Amino acid sequence: xxxxxxxxxxxxxxxxxxxxxxxxxSQAISIMRRQCRIVKNIHLCYCDYDPLAMDxxxxxxxxxxxxxxxxxxxxxxxxxxxxxxxxxxxxxGVHFNSQTVSPTNDQIEISFGATHxxxxxxxxxxxxxxxxxxxxxxxxxxxxxxxxxxxxxxxQFSNGPPVVSKLCIYMGNSLSETKAPLLPISCxxxx
Numbered sequence: 001x002x003x004x005x006x007x008x009x010x011x012x013x014x015x016x017x018x019x020x021x022x023x024x025x026s027q028a029i030s031i032m033r034r035q036c037r038i039v040k041n042i043h044l045c046y047c048d049y050d051p052l053a054m055d056x057x058x059x060x061x062x063x064x065x066x067x068x069x070x071x072x073x074x075x076x077x078x079x080x081x082x083x084x085x086x087x088x089x090x091x092x093g094v095h096f097n098s099q100t101v102s103p104t105n106d107q108i109e110i111s112f113g114a115t116h117x118x119x120x121x122x123x124x125x126x127x128x129x130x131x132x133x134x135x136x137x138x139x140x141x142x143x144x145x146x147x148x149x150x151x152x153x154x155x156q157f158s159n160g161p162p163v164v165s166k167l168c169i170y171m172g173n174s175l176s177e178t179k180a181p182l183l184p185i186s187c188x189x190x191x
Contacts, residue, residue: 002038002063003088003098009133009171010184012065012079019067021171022181025074028058028067039063046071063087070180077180079169089167103164105129108136127162135175138162 004012011020017031032039045057055077056069064083069076081087089097096111097103108114108129118127118138127138140162170178 001086001088002065004090005093006089006091006134006167006169008131008169010169012081012169018186019076019079020184020186021076021079021169022184023076023186024183025056025058025069025076028069028076032058032060073180075180075183077170077178078175080166081168082166084164084166097164103136104161105138106161108164126165130173130175132173133170135168135170136164137166137168139165 002014004014006012009021011018013019017035019028019031032042039060039062041060041062043057043059043061045059047054052071054071056071056074058067058069060066064081064086066078066080066082067076068078068080081089084097084103087097088095088099089103091111094111095101096107101107105118105127112131112134114129114131118129118136120127120140125140127140129136129138168175171181172178
């Protein structure tokens with residue numbers, strides 16, 4: 001199981017390697033090839049008939065991580081962890097997701113210091129807790145749209161506190177408006 005540090009608006013990685021926003025797809029593939037004993041089963045997804053029409057995706061299926069690259073400049077624009085049961089995650093050196101720490105709403109607030117409520121997305125029946133460069137998604141099986149008024153922490157859930165279903169690291173204030181950042185300096189120093 002990978003043990004990775006989350007850095008909002010920047011990266012996901014550990015002491016041996018780092019996936020940085022803005023890095024070229026070739027460098028990400030090179031990192032994954034060097035980690036072939038740890039990172040296995042990587043799928044490359046792109047549009048065959050119109051390669052510039054859709055994002056390029058490296059899907060690390062056994063680790064629950066999806067890397068989304070801009071099709072034009074081929075630089076990393078979103079790091080998505082879509083299966084938190086397959087990785088350990090920490091922020092500032094402290095785990096907020098592991099076998100012993102569940103990534104509940106309360107744990108995310110403790111780790112990241114949430115100062116504002118999540119946003120309810122009724123179309124997808126989920127709450128999204130946004131920070132600059134980082135979003136957490138909490139699924140909701142309960143019918144909450146009529147009682148949601150004071151944020152995620154004020155709600156009572158019948159199945160216990162909500163647990164993060166995925167998180168996204170990106171540049172800027174909004175995941176929907178994010179673009180691939182410029183090539184980071186750290187990419188020039190890769191080994």
